[in-house]
Amino acid sequence: MRAARWQCAALLALAVAKGAGAHAPPPEPPLGDEAPAVSPDCRTAAASLHFDFAGAAPSACAITGERDFTLLVTPEHAPPINPSPWYAFRYEADEGGPITVTLRYLAGQHRYAPKLAMGDGEWRELPAEPTPDGKGVVLRLPAGKGSVSAQERIIPGDASADLARWSGLAGAQPFQLGQSHDGRPIEAIRIGRADAPRLVVLLGRQHPPEVTGAIAMRAFVDALVEARARAQQDFADLQFLIVPMLNPDGVARGHWRANRGAQDLNRDWGAFTQPETRSVKTWLDALPAGVRPVLMVDFHSTRSNLFYVQGPDEASAAQQRFLAAWLEAREAEVPGYSFSIEPRNANPGSGTAKNWFHDAYGIPAYTYEVADEADRAATRAAAGLLAQTLPEALTALAD
Numbered sequence: 143m144r145a146a147r148w149q150c151a152a153l154l155a156l157a158v159a160k161g162a163g164a165h166a167p168p169p170e171p172p173l174g175d176e177a178p179a180v181s182p183d184c185r186t187a188a189a190s191l192h193f194d195f196a197g198a199a200p201s202a203c204a205i206t207g208e209r210d211f212t213l214l215v216t217p218e219h220a221p222p223i224n225p226s227p228w229y230a231f232r233y234e235a236d237e238g239g240p241i242t243v244t245l246r247y248l249a250g251q252h253r254y255a256p257k258l259a260m261g262d263g264e265w266r267e268l269p270a271e272p273t274p275d276g277k278g279v280v281l282r283l284p285a286g287k288g289s290v291s292a293q294e295r296i297i298p299g300d301a302s303a304d305l306a307r308w309s310g311l312a313g314a315q316p317f318q319l320g321q322s323h324d325g326r327p328i329e330a331i332r333i334g335r336a337d338a339p340r341l342v343v344l345l346g347r348q349h350p351p352e353v354t355g356a357i358a359m360r361a362f363v364d365a366l367v368e369a370r371a372r373a374q375q376d377f378a379d380l381q382f383l384i385v386p387m388l389n390p391d392g393v394a395r396g397h398w399r400a401n402r403g404a405q406d407l408n409r410d411w412g413a414f415t416q417p418e419t420r421s422v423k424t425w426l427d428a429l430p431a432g433v434r435p436v437l438m439v440d441f442h443s444t445r446s447n448l449f450y451v452q453g454p455d456e457a458s459a460a461q462q463r464f465l466a467a468w469l470e471a472r473e474a475e476v477p478g479y480s481f482s483i484e485p486r487n488a489n490p491g492s493g494t495a496k497n498w499f500h501d502a503y504g505i506p507a508y509t510y511e512v513a514d515e516a517d518r519a520a521t522r523a524a525a526g527l528l529a530q531t532l533p534e535a536l537t538a539l540a541d
């Protein structure tokens with residue numbers, strides 16, 4: 143129980159640091175999206191913090207005053223870990239004024255500008271004031287009930303709703319590729335004819351905090367299926383496998399990076415030691431003869447908008463034509479969403495989806511990275527444009 147031990151160490155560190163108020167280690171969360179009660183409440187007469195929903199991180203919480211709390215934001219396993227410190231909690235505060243929540247980080251630094259949702263459900267960004275020691279931030283939250291997280295929350299239930307919407311538009315049924323460690327379904331949908339020979343694979347949410355990548359993927363698929371519905375025609379010899387939520391356990395549990403097996407899924411392609419990556423591989427292995435992947439796009443988030451693509455030494459002439467047709471000259475086409483194209487030769491054995499798909503099928507395989515702070519409307523506009531231009535650009539691969 144590596145994760146539980148780490149949590150316990152985190153709790154001790156907080157207790158030592160603050161000298162008061164920490165609770166017992168949280169119980170294991172139950173399955174499902176509705177109520178993974180990961181941490182006990184943190185409560186005074188005036189206010190309380192709660193961690194009882196999908197996407198909440200099991201943070202250790204200390205009461206430092208009647209209206210003041212400190213959260214120790216803790217990774218799901220011991221360092222080293224990618225510094226994407228995810229936090230999420232909800233709160234209730236009486237009308238006596240704002241409350242403060244100080245975020246401190248174990249093995250990380252403040253990265254994500256906090257988002258607050260209150261009664262209207264709209265996410266708005268909150269100011270975060272650095273603590274005097276520079277190692278944390280202080281949030282001032284208005285009285286009432288609200289929900290705070292590192293980014294807007296897009297949880298497994300939202301991905302299921304997206305799949306249902308795409309199903310309605312495309313007339314295709316979502317299906318289950320496999321199951322996560324916790325038993326959550328790895329859901330997918332295929333758009334296009336099952337015997338269409340050219341397959342595009344779209345993957346999302348290998349890394350739980352990378353919500354802007356999820357926002358782009360949602361808009362990308364929306365544009366694909368809406369264009370197809372409008373035209374009332376099929377993609378001819380093209381089909382899409384769409385897997386929007388490859389790490390549902392990590393998302394539901396508020397992880398920074400890993401799945402429930404404490405593995406970075408985007409280092410497991412090739413080894414396939416994890417049920418989530420294996421579920422995709424198994425499906426691909428069962429494709430009928432005559433159906434073959436022609437492109438893989440894997441949606442992520444990082445500090446800036448960019449595409450990791452194959453380097454010139456490993457991209458064939460046809461692949462370079464495709465890159466030119468799809469992405470080049472579009473780097474500044476959408477106002478508010480400029481991006482760069484970063485050719486990277488494969489680091490053999492790196493275990494990324496990008497490198498594995500390129501090696502296994504000899505196809506273009508790109509990582510679609512969206513900036514953490516990217517303008518959301520521009521992110522959606524760019525994704526929609528890139529989806530609409532994809533089928534035509536793919537013809538560059540045909541000859």
Ligand SMILES: [Zn+2]
Nearest residue numbers: 349352442443
């Ligand atoms: Zn990532």
